[in-house]
Amino acid sequence: MSGANSLRMGPDERGRFGDFGGRFVAETLMPLILDLDKAYKDAKADPSFKEEFDYLLKHYVGRPSPLYFAERMTEHLGGAKIYFKRDELNHTGSHKINNCIGQILLAKRMGKPRIIAETGAGQHGVATATVCARFGFPCTIYMGAKDVERQAPNVFRMKLLGAEIIPVTAGQGTLKDSMNEALRDWVTNVESTYYLIGTAAGPHPYPEMVRDFQSIIGKETKEQMMEAEGRLPDMLIAAVGGGSNAIGLFHPFLDDRDTKIVGVEAGGKGIDTDEHCASLTAGKPGVLHGNRTYLLQNYDGQIDEGASISAGLDYPGIGPEHSFLKDSGRVEYVPITDDEALEAFQLLTKLEGIIPALEPSHALAEVVKRAPKMDKDQIIVMNLCGRGDKDVFTAARHLGVDLQGE
Amino acid sequence: MTARMDAKFAALKEQNRPAFVTFVMAGDPDFDTAQAVINGLPAAGADVIEVGMPFSDPMADGPAIQLAGQRALEAGQDMKKTLQIVRNFRENDDTTPIVLMGYYNPIYIYGVDTFIADALVAGVDGLIIVDLPPEEDEEFCLPAIKAGLNFIRLATPTTDDARLPAVLANTSGFVYYVSMTGVTGSALSNPTDVAEQVNRIKGHTDLPVCVGFGIKTAADAERIGKDADGVVVGSALVSAIGDSLKDGKATKGTVSAVHDLVADIAKGVRAARA
Numbered sequence: 001m002s003g004a005n006s007l008r009m010g011p012d013e014r015g016r017f018g019d020f021g022g023r024f025v026a027e028t029l030m031p032l033i034l035d036l037d038k039a040y041k042d043a044k045a046d047p048s049f050k051e052e053f054d055y056l057l058k059h060y061v062g063r064p065s066p067l068y069f070a071e072r073m074t075e076h077l078g079g080a081k082i083y084f085k086r087d088e089l090n091h092t093g094s095h096k097i098n099n100c101i102g103q104i105l106l107a108k109r110m111g112k113p114r115i116i117a118e119t120g121a122g123q124h125g126v127a128t129a130t131v132c133a134r135f136g137f138p139c140t141i142y143m144g145a146k147d148v149e150r151q152a153p154n155v156f157r158m159k160l161l162g163a164e165i166i167p168v169t170a171g172q173g174t175l176k177d178s179m180n181e182a183l184r185d186w187v188t189n190v191e192s193t194y195y196l197i198g199t200a201a202g203p204h205p206y207p208e209m210v211r212d213f214q215s216i217i218g219k220e221t222k223e224q225m226m227e228a229e230g231r232l233p234d235m236l237i238a239a240v241g242g243g244s245n246a247i248g249l250f251h252p253f254l255d256d257r258d259t260k261i262v263g264v265e266a267g268g269k270g271i272d273t274d275e276h277c278a279s280l281t282a283g284k285p286g287v288l289h290g291n292r293t294y295l296l297q298n299y300d301g302q303i304d305e306g307a308s309i310s311a312g313l314d315y316p317g318i319g320p321e322h323s324f325l326k327d328s329g330r331v332e333y334v335p336i337t338d339d340e341a342l343e344a345f346q347l348l349t350k351l352e353g354i355i356p357a358l359e360p361s362h363a364l365a366e367v368v369k370r371a372p373k374m375d376k377d378q379i380i381v382m383n384l385c386g387r388g389d390k391d392v393f394t395a396a397r398h399l400g401v402d403l404q405g406e
Numbered sequence: 407m408t409a410r411m412d413a414k415f416a417a418l419k420e421q422n423r424p425a426f427v428t429f430v431m432a433g434d435p436d437f438d439t440a441q442a443v444i445n446g447l448p449a450a451g452a453d454v455i456e457v458g459m460p461f462s463d464p465m466a467d468g469p470a471i472q473l474a475g476q477r478a479l480e481a482g483q484d485m486k487k488t489l490q491i492v493r494n495f496r497e498n499d500d501t502t503p504i505v506l507m508g509y510y511n512p513i514y515i516y517g518v519d520t521f522i523a524d525a526l527v528a529g530v531d532g533l534i535i536v537d538l539p540p541e542e543d544e545e546f547c548l549p550a551i552k553a554g555l556n557f558i559r560l561a562t563p564t565t566d567d568a569r570l571p572a573v574l575a576n577t578s579g580f581v582y583y584v585s586m587t588g589v590t591g592s593a594l595s596n597p598t599d600v601a602e603q604v605n606r607i608k609g610h611t612d613l614p615v616c617v618g619f620g621i622k623t624a625a626d627a628e629r630i631g632k633d634a635d636g637v638v639v640g641s642a643l644v645s646a647i648g649d650s651l652k653d654g655k656a657t658k659g660t661v662s663a664v665h666d667l668v669a670d671i672a673k674g675v676r677a678a679r680a
Contacts, residue, residue: 014541022541022542023539023541023542024510024537024538024539024542025537025539026465026466026536026537026539026560026562027539027559027560027561027562027564027565027573027584028466028560028562028563028564028584028587028588029564030539030541030564030565030569031564031565031566031569032564170469170472171462171463171472171476176463177463180463180464180465183465183466184465184466184468184588184589187465187466187587187588187589188587188588188589188592189587190564190587286511286514286515287509287510287511287514287537288463288511289463289465290537292514295511297511297515299484299515300484300485300512300515300516301461301485301511301512301513301514301515301516302460302461302462302479302512303462303463303511
């Protein structure tokens, strides 16, 4: 399946997916990026690395995650059969842990015990702090000052796990600024430090590496689908912020051309407003955080702030492989608004007894639009990449319910 | 034009003194004030002027230069206006080399070919693009050099001898040695280490080696200038602008605050080998 026309061959030696990706970093970091690339190649070739990764995914994370047939949701929508890939059942409650296990094993291998990471809502921060606790590594998390306030439970979790939280006030104090700040830390502490990026973006080899660690989602889905239905699904749907859960599900299916693939971006208050995070739908290619990719930016190449009800999608860029998949036409990317996501969030809770995170609620809103138009013998798989515990306060606020008596 | 840069360093070599390279941000705190600051730098003692192109996400810069960029962007600075500042400067000064320094995205969005053409017309001599390592030379570095602009590369403590030739391969004008791992504006490294590093780089190239990151005072400049071909001061000047502002706006003292500091540090630069 991976011949000359395969879409699964990227990136090339320079870290490019077509014109996207690359290694746009300061000279101080360049030798580190090259070291990382080499270390990752070595690790991939070493069966003991994969063995340890698989062992931890099974016994620590709880994989494989189930592929669940959502009977009542299917009935309610009255069209295609709907399956959920239940990565929200992973340890720490989202897909983020898959990547963290892979990268902490690499950091250990490279002898770089000090771990730094950026986080928006705190899911990647919690997953990073978790693996650092498990391996006994010191952990520093950069988090926008506003997010530190808004996501108090996750901040407390990270502290319990032994991480140091540094609130970022530089720039606008958002996820992209946290990433800038983590890069500044890395540029300063090059000898000791491993930067554990949480999404399939950044300079090469991060987009490839994060995708590879997350591809377990798609690999399992393929096997489980064959077992359940004896065939591959007609459609995959996943939310994209930086794009790691989506690329994890999509990548093993890229050459299965009968499976349609849809990525769902945060449409915020609508892409005709200034408040959204739909970099692929409304942005244009540029260079930020080490890679060329679609970005929200102004006429002068200054990066805009994203906005979404879901802090996990609140990033003005997108992993470079998604930019490539958009331009190649293999994956269709569509926006979903805050309101549509919030409605889907409530629907899933009521129909299936699953409280989803706001990120996959965006994917679900697209399922709600598409499933009724499909035949009853067609199949959709949606990546339910995170659970909604972290979002109940946000959801309550938007639904006009006062939980904290503020 | 690479000629201005080469002539300047040749003249300084003749005088046996290091170059004083000054950095300020274009448009900080507003277009007119920045223009006045830049126009007066040579008279205050600057030999080469680096002009920052503001960017929303300056990943390799410390707080002082981040804030300068934010002030400039808030005041409406963009790439067109940055090139205009250089054009205006050139009306009265045709010898002081000007280096534009910043990040790639605003250039990429402006359009690489248009940018190179406009920069040459404006009178730009060189470029320092922080996030374009040699691995991405085809993007912009090679066309810029071909058009006659200097492409000045940063070498850092992590650039070892194995990597140095790749970094120097397409470098022209001068080499900018970043004296530490870290962001702009951090503390100065041990001068002995710096001397060693400068000599290490000189073993690989005939280009002048200028040293930056952490040089804030005349005394710093004097120490570093003993071994380096040039001394770069940025964060200290940009902080002088920041400190002179009232409610974010320029005051009567803003322009002179920078020029006084430049004149003071220039004494250190000139005393380095005296």
